[in-house]
Amino acid sequence: MEKMIAPSLLSADFLNLGRDIEMVNRSEADWFHCDIMDGRFVPNISFGIPVVQAISRMAEKPLDVHLMIVEPEKYFEAFAKAGADILTFHYEACNHIHRAVQQIKALGMKAGVVLNPHTPVNVLEDILGDLDLVLLMSVNPGFGGQQFIERTFGKIRRLKAMIEDQGLDTLIEVDGGVNLQNAAALYEAGADILVAGNAVFKSENPLETIASLRGREAI
Ligand code: DX5
Ligand code: ZN
Numbered sequence: 001m002e003k004m005i006a007p008s009l010l011s012a013d014f015l016n017l018g019r020d021i022e023m024v025n026r027s028e029a030d031w032f033h034c035d036i037m038d039g040r041f042v043p044n045i046s047f048g049i050p051v052v053q054a055i056s057r058m059a060e061k062p063l064d065v066h067l068m069i070v071e072p073e074k075y076f077e078a079f080a081k082a083g084a085d086i087l088t089f090h091y092e093a094c095n096h097i098h099r100a101v102q103q104i105k106a107l108g109m110k111a112g113v114v115l116n117p118h119t120p121v122n123v124l125e126d127i128l129g130d131l132d133l134v135l136l137m138s139v140n141p142g143f144g145g146q147q148f149i150e151r152t153f154g155k156i157r158r159l160k161a162m163i164e165d166q167g168l169d170t171l172i173e174v175d176g177g178v179n180l181q182n183a184a185a186l187y188e189a190g191a192d193i194l195v196a197g198n199a200v201f202k203s204e205n206p207l208e209t210i211a212s213l214r215g216r217e218a219i
Helices: 012-025 049-058 072-082 097-106 152-165 181-188 204-211
Strands: 004-006 032-037 063-067 086-090 111-117 133-137 171-175 192-198
Touching: 004 032, 004 204, 012 049, 012 204, 032 049, 049 063, 049 072, 063 072, 063 192, 072 086, 072 097, 086 133, 097 111, 111 171, 133 152, 152 171, 152 181, 181 192, 192 204
Parallel strands: 004 192, 032 063, 063 086, 086 111, 111 133, 133 171, 171 192
Antiparallel strands: none
16 A cells, blocks of 8 residues: 555646745645646536646646546647656546557556546446556546545445455556545555545645645655
C-alpha cells in the first residue's frame, strides 16, 4: 500500500494557479492531478494542453493527466510534450486499449486506464499486466465536488484481488468525492493513490488537509 495523494487542480483558483501549484509543491502531496475534459466524453470542458504545459514549468512533482476525452490516442504525444508523466484515458473512450497503452509507454510516460462507475473491473483482466495503474472513478466524471459513490469500495477490493492473483504491482488510484471521512477506509480497501479536489482546495488549510488525507500530521 502506497498511500499517495494527488490534488486535483480542477478545484484550484485559476486566477491564482501559480500560488496553488506552489502550495502543492511544498505539501506532502505526491502528484499533481490534471483533469482534461472535452465536452463530448463528459458534459463539461476544463483546460487543455497549453495550461498543462504551464503547470509543468512550475510543478516539482509528477503530472498525472486524466483524459476525459473521446479519441484520446490522438493527443498522447501532445500531452507528453506538455510535460505529462502519468497519462490515463478512459476504457469507455477507446477501442484499442492494448495499443494505446504501448503508445503511452513508448512516449516515456506511465500508462493507466480509467473506469467509469458502471464499468466492472473484470474488463481489465487481460490487460492488467500492461498497466502501471488503474484509475477507478468514484463519481461520474465531469465535475469536482460530487458525492462519493459507496459501491466503489467493492470495486477497489475486487481489483486489488485481481492484481494480487496475477502477482502484479499495478497501482490503484481513486478519483471523486474523496475526503477526510473516507480516505483511511479507501487506503484500507486497497487504494494506493487518492485524488482530491474540493477536499484540498476548498479547505481552510490545504497543507494540513493533504497531510491528514494520508493519515499524517502536517510538516
Ligand atoms: C472529476 C475529476 C476529478 C475531480 C475530483 O471528473 O476527474 O479529478 O477533480 O474532484 P473532487 O475531489 O472535488 O470530487
Ligand atoms: Zn480526475
